[in-house]
Amino acid sequence: GEDVEQSLFLSVREGDSSVINCTYTDSSSTYLYWYKQEPGAGLQLLTYIFSNMDMKQDQRLTVLLNKKDKHLSLRIADTQTGDSAIYFCAESPRSNDYKLSFGAGTTVTVRA
Amino acid sequence: EAQVTQNPRYLITVTGKKLTVTCSQNMNHEYMSWYRQDPGLGLRQIYYSMNVEVTDKGDVPEGYKVSRKEKRNFPLILESPSPNQTSLYFCASSLNSVTGELFFGEGSRLTVL
DSSP states (O other): OTTEEEOSEEEEETTSOEEEEEEEOOTTOSEEEEEEEOTTSOEEEEEEEETTOSEEEETTEEEEEETTTTEEEEEESSOOGGGOEEEEEEEEOTTOTTOOEEOOOEEEEEEO | OOOEEEEOSEEEEOTTOOEEEEEEESSOOSEEEEEEEETTTEEEEEEEEEETTEEEEOSOOTTOEEOOSSSSBOOEEESSOOGGGOEEEEEEEESSSTTSOOEEOOOEEEEEO
16 A cells, blocks of 8 residues: 555565564554465464554564654564565554555565 | 355456455454455555445445445455456455454455456
């Protein structure tokens, strides 16, 4: 979606950390999400952050939100081959609880 | 098992031949939505439904129709498909809005010749 931007590709070595970045335009967004799409499958919710938070940690995942710069990032610690997938950033604007705008997706490739 | 089921998973058709992609969820969700996924563009919302008989346009509704006669079903109708509708289509549902977790179907890959 044009309102959410992500880089398209990321290659990372197994065991290293991955950082996927996203910028969004709607400053009124209430929630920001990370969805994961494995090959041949639909999307699954990975994690989300509420707009009044700066950081959220969940096991190997760390989400950072910089509201001033409208920048969201997802860090995956100790990246494994099973983390190879497309990761989508998405925002839910305050004005509409029924619309979710997705970025183009970042394809993460984990190499041995 | 809680799931969103789409059919068909794969379809090759010709320009102008009407087709319907079905979507069914067994979670009693109020909200359902259709997306199309194209390389470099990510997911774009086609239509969504807040509840039975309540639907609204997403970002790319042209050439598509939907209906929501029952809570569990949300079919996507292409009255006269064209090659630019060749895409991967996803149906999704959630309890009552996008602020909750969206559950996705496995996708329907459509090719229009």
